[in-house]
Amino acid sequence: MFEALSDRLSGVFEGLRKRGALSEQDVSEALREVRLALLDADVALDVVRDFIAKVRERAVGAEVLRSVTPGQQVVKIVNDCLVDALGGSGAVGLDLNAPAPVAILMVGLQGSGKTTTSGKLGLRLRDKSRRKVLLASLDTQRPAAQLQLEQLAQRAGVASLPIIAGQRPLDIAARAMDTGRREGYDIVILDTAGRLSIDLALMEEVRAIRAATNPVETLLVVDAMTGQDAVVTARSFNEAVGVTGIVMTRMDGDARGGAALSMRAVTGAPIKLVGVGEKLDALEDFHPERVAGRILGMGDIVGLVERATETIDQEEAEKLARKMAKGTFDLDDFASQLRQITKMGSLSGILGMLPGVGKLKAQIADANINTKMIHRQAAIISSMTKAERRTPDIIKASRKKRIAAGSGVSVQDVNRLLKQFDDMSTMMKRMNKLGQKGLMRQGLAALMPGGRGPAGGRRPF
Amino acid sequence: MAISGFFSRLKQGLSRSTQKLTEGFTTVFQKRRLDDAALEELEERLIAADLGTAVAARVIGNFRRTRFGKEVTDPEIRSALAEEIAAILAPVAQPFIPDPAHRPHVVLMVGVNGTGKTTTIGKLAHGLAAEGKRCVLVAGDTFRAAAVEQLQVWGQRAGAPVIAGAQDADPAGLAFDALSRARAEGADLLLIDTAGRLHNKAALMEELRKIIRVLRKQDASAPHSVLLVLDATTGQNALAQVRVFKEMVEVTGLVVTKLDGSARGGVVVALAEAFGLPVHAVGVGEQAGDLRPFQAADFARSLVGLEDAPV
Ligand SMILES: Nc1nc2c(ncn2[C@@H]2O[C@H](COP(=O)(O)OP(=O)(O)OP(=O)(O)O)[C@@H](O)[C@H]2O)c(=O)[nH]1
Ligand SMILES: Nc1nc2c(ncn2[C@@H]2O[C@H](COP(=O)(O)OP(=O)(O)OP(=O)(O)O)[C@@H](O)[C@H]2O)c(=O)[nH]1
Ligand SMILES: [Mg+2]
Ligand SMILES: [Mg+2]
Numbered sequence: 001m002f003e004a005l006s007d008r009l010s011g012v013f014e015g016l017r018k019r020g021a022l023s024e025q026d027v028s029e030a031l032r033e034v035r036l037a038l039l040d041a042d043v044a045l046d047v048v049r050d051f052i053a054k055v056r057e058r059a060v061g062a063e064v065l066r067s068v069t070p071g072q073q074v075v076k077i078v079n080d081c082l083v084d085a086l087g088g089s090g091a092v093g094l095d096l097n098a099p100a101p102v103a104i105l106m107v108g109l110q111g112s113g114k115t116t117t118s119g120k121l122g123l124r125l126r127d128k129s130r131r132k133v134l135l136a137s138l139d140t141q142r143p144a145a146q147l148q149l150e151q152l153a154q155r156a157g158v159a160s161l162p163i164i165a166g167q168r169p170l171d172i173a174a175r176a177m178d179t180g181r182r183e184g185y186d187i188v189i190l191d192t193a194g195r196l197s198i199d200l201a202l203m204e205e206v207r208a209i210r211a212a213t214n215p216v217e218t219l220l221v222v223d224a225m226t227g228q229d230a231v232v233t234a235r236s237f238n239e240a241v242g243v244t245g246i247v248m249t250r251m252d253g254d255a256r257g258g259a260a261l262s263m264r265a266v267t268g269a270p271i272k273l274v275g276v277g278e279k280l281d282a283l284e285d286f287h288p289e290r291v292a293g294r295i296l297g298m299g300d301i302v303g304l305v306e307r308a309t310e311t312i313d314q315e316e317a318e319k320l321a322r323k324m325a326k327g328t329f330d331l332d333d334f335a336s337q338l339r340q341i342t343k344m345g346s347l348s349g350i351l352g353m354l355p356g357v358g359k360l361k362a363q364i365a366d367a368n369i370n371t372k373m374i375h376r377q378a379a380i381i382s383s384m385t386k387a388e389r390r391t392p393d394i395i396k397a398s399r400k401k402r403i404a405a406g407s408g409v410s411v412q413d414v415n416r417l418l419k420q421f422d423d424m425s426t427m428m429k430r431m432n433k434l435g436q437k438g439l440m441r442q443g444l445a446a447l448m449p450g451g452r453g454p455a456g457g458r459r460p461f
Numbered sequence: 462m463a464i465s466g467f468f469s470r471l472k473q474g475l476s477r478s479t480q481k482l483t484e485g486f487t488t489v490f491q492k493r494r495l496d497d498a499a500l501e502e503l504e505e506r507l508i509a510a511d512l513g514t515a516v517a518a519r520v521i522g523n524f525r526r527t528r529f530g531k532e533v534t535d536p537e538i539r540s541a542l543a544e545e546i547a548a549i550l551a552p553v554a555q556p557f558i559p560d561p562a563h564r565p566h567v568v569l570m571v572g573v574n575g576t577g578k579t580t581t582i583g584k585l586a587h588g589l590a591a592e593g594k595r596c597v598l599v600a601g602d603t604f605r606a607a608a609v610e611q612l613q614v615w616g617q618r619a620g621a622p623v624i625a626g627a628q629d630a631d632p633a634g635l636a637f638d639a640l641s642r643a644r645a646e647g648a649d650l651l652l653i654d655t656a657g658r659l660h661n662k663a664a665l666m667e668e669l670r671k672i673i674r675v676l677r678k679q680d681a682s683a684p685h686s687v688l689l690v691l692d693a694t695t696g697q698n699a700l701a702q703v704r705v706f707k708e709m710v711e712v713t714g715l716v717v718t719k720l721d722g723s724a725r726g727g728v729v730v731a732l733a734e735a736f737g738l739p740v741h742a743v744g745v746g747e748q749a750g751d752l753r754p755f756q757a758a759d760f761a762r763s764l765v766g767l768e769d770a771p772v
Contacts (some may be wrong), residue, residue, distance in 0.1 A: 007554070024731070036514050039508055039513075039514050040513065040514055040697055041697075042696035042697055042698070044509070045505055045508055045509045109694060109719075109722065110575075110577075110747070111573065111574075111575030111576065111577065111692065111719075113574070113575060115606075119606075122703055141747060142611070142747070143583075143610070143611045143614030143615060144607040144610035144611040144613075144614055145607075145611075147606075147607040147610050148605075148607035148608075148610075148611070149604045149606075150607075151606035151607055152606050154733050155606070196719075196722040196723065197722070197723055198722065198723050223575070223692070223694065223695075225692075225695045225696060225698040225699075226695065226696060226728075227511040227571070227693050227696025227697065227728065228508070228509050228510065228511050228696060228724075229511070229582070229722070229723055229724035229725075229726065231726075232722070232723040233694075236723075250573070250574060250659065252659060252661075252662075253659040253660075253661060253698065254659075254661045254701060255697075255698035255701075256661075256698070257696075258696070259696070278574065278604070278657075332498065370670060404677060417591065
């Protein structure tokens with residue numbers, strides 16, 4: 001349903017292969033597509049508007065480099081602007097420079113992941129930063145919220161403030177800071193109840209908590225799936241408590257995550273961390289360049305295409321990327337891919353462009369793709385009729401015999417190839433199902449037949 | 462149920478949530494010709510309410526056909542647009558009605574993390590208890606910290622027994638045992654809570670399917686309702702959530718929570734168009750009484766920022 005931006009733009013620039021500078025008109029048309037792509041990725045309307053203005057400024061008059069199409073050039077400019085808007089390359093860490101005990105205040109809407117993230121932070125600060133951490137729940141609203149944090153603290157191996165039933169949030173905060181001072185904690189993480197940005201009474205409460213505890217970090221925890229409301233939430237919390245950093249949770253989902261851009265634009269606060277799962281170790285630094293590709297829905301297909309153009313035919317590469325994104329793939333495509341592989345020499349190069357393949361690389365190398373085998377496979381495919389190549393399902397026993405004879409191989413070889421193709425189209429279908437984001441999150445492991453990584457599964461190639 | 466308190470609370474919530482959009486509309490549409498520029502702004506307003514670009518364009522496209530070029534005042538235009546949207550929503554506005562033929566009517570509550578599944582079970586049990594129905598709750602989230610205790614509190618509030626297992630116990634086994642107990646006790650409803658799970662996690666979706674398979678060993682028609690709980694703050698990803706959950710566990714209806722916030726849940730319009738699944742109820746707060754039937758006209762009016770929505 002979401003087309004990759006590069007796809008959309010290649011449509012816009014079809015037939016427009018002229019060189020030179022990008023004209024106002026080229027850019028305007030392209031930016032209409034960029035706008036839609038960003039809105040479909042849940043970037044808030046106002047933020048999109050400002051962003052588009054910035055891109056326009058940078059794009060009009062920009063030289064189209066010799067080696068790329070105007071569409072690719074625009075994608076590159078959009079991507080660069082997006083990385084900038086998300087905070088530039090590199091991660092921004094937590095600021096813990098203050099006399100102990102340092103308070104970290106967690107705020108956000110209901111169910112955004114504050115309590116879980118508090119537990120994750122506890123673990124991270126204990127393990128990586130070797131700090132003595134105290135977790136304290138100020139949530140007296142949600143049933144069993146304090147118990148939830150206590151259990152998470154246990155799992156993380158950090159202390160939690162003893163629960164006193166009936167105590168009010170502000171009093172709990174004071175007790176937490178007091179305990180932190182008396183018992184020599186480095187860090188006190190204050191988890192608060194979820195609250196709506198329009199709930200004035202509760203916003204006032206969190207303001208008071210902030211004033212009383214003077215946290216060095218006030219982290220706004222937001223769900224990566226958040227829609228247009230992201231700006232309202234970000235603005236209200238920022239005005240009430242002065243957000244110093246943003247945590248995006250559920251980045252292990254397949255949402256485009258446009259809320260990241262909205263939140264950053266509204267608060268000016270850096271996105272410091274991302275949650276990538278429910279377990280306590282599923283907390284990572286935020287990398288703008290990765291999220292930019294995700295928002296644009298391109299994965300690293302831009303990189304893939306760019307890399308491919310160095311060695312292989314440009315049109316073929318674009319077609320491949322498109323087919324991969326769409327998940328339509330027949331034996332003709334398989335054959336043309338085989339041809340490209342021989343040209344590129346190694347598959348791992350192209351696969352290396354996709355995130356999450358690190359672990360798989362060794363296995364791919366093991367697969368030992370040899371050119372002779374590929375030539376044989378190409379021969380088998382070329383012995384098929386057009387209909388057979390388009391719908392391989394019709395290839396039954398007698399057709400197999402004919403194809404084997406035609407290409408000088410055994411029926412087993414034909415079977416092997418069909419099986420390989422089958423695995424491959426399963427992979428493409430999964431890729432389609434997962435979307436670019438799923439692919440980025442789970443990496444190629446998610447595509448492997450069998451579902452969960454290469455162990456025991458068959459190879460897709 | 463204290464109906465009046467219930468209503469005023471919702472009204473509070475809704476009027477707060479519409480304030481913002483209302484401001485936008487009033488400035489945009491004071492006595493104005495409904496021309497291209499006006500329609501474009503209107504379309505943007507719908508996008509800002511999470512309808513998505515495609516649905517917003519379609520709604521405005523239909524609208525343009527009938528109204529283009531007319532001189533219109535602000536309330537007129539909003540009412541007309543609300544009617545347009547209400548027509549899309551009307552077929553999916555279907556209250557949740559348990560089937561008394563099933564004893565118990567088995568409800569499986571599913572959804573991504575943190576949307577409000579556990580809270581909605583609590584609210585449902587509370588409302589059903591007020592109607593004299595006997596509910597049994599099942600703490601099928603054996604994964605998340607204190608999920609069981611959370612449901613137990615809700616059980617107490619609703620006066621409903623809660624069946625729970627050990628931490629990390631197999632939820633399918635637990636559901637199976639709970640169903641036998643509920644059958645033996647002649648309960649009216651069995652409400653099964655499940656752990657939140659992202660729809661792109663195949664293994665976790667498979668776990669849900671297993672719960673269903675196991676329930677069917679006892680009652681081939683169970684679960685009688687599979688309710689997908691959506692958070693109104695969610696943007697376009699809600700479409701992917703519904704698509705996958707529907708495909709994997711045959712969702713029978715939706716509940717949209719957190720409509721008391723500033724998010725307007727416009728993606729529901731896109732969902733109605735794409736899937737046509739019933740929207741049974743909306744969550745409008747964190748208390749037991751804060752669940753009410755989904756009303757197409759009211760929802761549509763609140764989407765376009767009509768303050769006088771007769772809630
Ligand atoms: N998949 C995934 N789930 C997450 C992530 N972070 C939190 N969750 C889940 O989201 C749900 C809600 O998390 P909580 O930590 O309870 O959220 P909260 O903001 O404290 O909620 P309230 O206190 O009720 O406002 C739980 O099921 C968590 O396991 C994440 O990064 N990925
Ligand atoms: N304002 C508001 N908050 C709600 C509503 N429904 C649920 N919540 C809150 O949202 C948070 C998460 O609710 P839960 O019921 O724990 O959500 P869940 O889907 O069971 O979460 P997991 O089991 O962790 O996946 C809690 O703080 C609830 O009080 C609603 O309609 N309005
Ligand atoms: Mg919490
Ligand atoms: Mg729950």
